[in-house]
Amino acid sequence: MNDSSNILVFSLSGFGATVNYRVTLFSLTLLCYCLIVLVNVSLILTITLDQNLHEPMYIFLFFLCINGLYGTIGFFPKFVFDLLSDVHVISYVGCLLQVFLIYSNAKIDYSILVLMAYDRYVAICRPLEYHSVMSVRRTAVLVSLSWLVPLFIETTVISLTSTLKLCDSHIDKLYCENWSIVKLACGSTKANDIFGLIVICFYFCHALFIACSYVWLIKAALKSREGRRKFTQTCVPHMLCLLNVTTSLLFDVMYSRYGSASLPQNLRNFMAIQFLIMTPSFNPIIYGLVLQKIRNRMISLCSMAAPPLAGEEYSIELPNCSQSSPMPTLVAHCYPEDAESDCALNQQFVTHEGDAQQCFHS
Numbered sequence: 001m002n003d004s005s006n007i008l009v010f011s012l013s014g015f016g017a018t019v020n021y022r023v024t025l026f027s028l029t030l031l032c033y034c035l036i037v038l039v040n041v042s043l044i045l046t047i048t049l050d051q052n053l054h055e056p057m058y059i060f061l062f063f064l065c066i067n068g069l070y071g072t073i074g075f076f077p078k079f080v081f082d083l084l085s086d087v088h089v090i091s092y093v094g095c096l097l098q099v100f101l102i103y104s105n106a107k108i109d110y111s112i113l114v115l116m117a118y119d120r121y122v123a124i125c126r127p128l129e130y131h132s133v134m135s136v137r138r139t140a141v142l143v144s145l146s147w148l149v150p151l152f153i154e155t156t157v158i159s160l161t162s163t164l165k166l167c168d169s170h171i172d173k174l175y176c177e178n179w180s181i182v183k184l185a186c187g188s189t190k191a192n193d194i195f196g197l198i199v200i201c202f203y204f205c206h207a208l209f210i211a212c213s214y215v216w217l218i219k220a221a222l223k224s225r226e227g228r229r230k231f232t233q234t235c236v237p238h239m240l241c242l243l244n245v246t247t248s249l250l251f252d253v254m255y256s257r258y259g260s261a262s263l264p265q266n267l268r269n270f271m272a273i274q275f276l277i278m279t280p281s282f283n284p285i286i287y288g289l290v291l292q293k294i295r296n297r298m299i300s301l302c303s304m305a306a307p308p309l310a311g312e313e314y315s316i317e318l319p320n321c322s323q324s325s326p327m328p329t330l331v332a333h334c335y336p337e338d339a340e341s342d343c344a345l346n347q348q349f350v351t352h353e354g355d356a357q358q359c360f361h362s
Contacts, residue, residue, distance in 0.1 A: 007169050010091075010171050010176065032281065033076045043294065048062070057119050060115050063143055079175065114206050165187050241283045252274075
């Protein structure tokens with residue numbers, strides 16, 4: 001076949017090694033997909049429902065979770081269907097669409113993590129300027145750019161790939177991947193190679209920016225105990241997510257371009273899909289477990305959704321809020337404010353008689 005217009009479908013040969021494990025893989029994949037949806041939707045709802053979480057760092061995390069759900073659309077539905085199918089093919093247009101969804105998702109992920117690194121740098125190294133630098137308008141602009149730039153880049157990549165004349169329709173993977181399509185070209189792929197190098201350099205600059213920001217963050221954090229506390233609470237989960245995304249993407253790029261065909265098919269399949277599973281699964285879990293404010297808010301929401309058993313009593317000792325007589329035993333819902341907030345602790349509680357009271361400790 002000498003013209004890409006003659007290629008109507010691509011065959012995905014990676015499924016040949018899954019024939020004997022269809023039901024098991026189908027069950028595990030469905031479970032994994034449900035987990036990804038659950039953890040991402042949980043964080044999205046938590047941030048949406050709590051006004052105290054409507055701050056730049058949590059807004060970036062909100063869109064990181066949105067992107068996690070967006071990326072799964074390009075892989076999981078088709079993958080689950082193919083596991084139970086005897087014919088593993090995908091249309092030419094469907095293949096390009098899958099490439100666009102999967103790799104625009106990866107680029108958006110990295111762009112949002114860069115914004116989170118910048119946010120932490122301003123919060124810790126320039127705390128007095130934080131609210132003026134990370135204004136609502138600037139946050140909106142940064143979020144928009146973190147989506148529009150990767151989408152533009154991936155649109156250009158797909159446009160260049162769609163102009164290639166293909167000599168084969170065999171893709172040795174479980175899903176469509178741009179480099180696998182480019183390798184099927186009959187003619188020159190110089191334009192694709194040059195633009196690919198430009199994209200790699202662009203995101204390498206992202207990595208350098210993150211590295212520089214963390215050098216300054218660590219220097220600032222070592223100067224005070226409060227700085228070390230802020231660094232541990234908010235920067236450690238970001239570093240873990242960044243390591244997760246970076247390792248997964250580098251692994252995918254190196255395997256796609258230089259992977260050996262002599263490796264067992266099952267191992268090659270795992271190497272190909274690990275970044276599609278690990279990144280959207282682990283990022284919200286890391287943030288949900290490590291960030292105290294989100295963790296406590298999620299526990300509070302779960303407690304509100306599940307009322308206590310009959311006769312069960314919850315009590316907590318709180319310091320007096322006034323100079324008057326000691327307060328009675330309280331039924332309390334307490335959660336700490338953000339580290340950067342003016343108040344160190346915001347405790348909301350209700351007395352036995354149901355009177356609403358608030359106690360703010362500066």
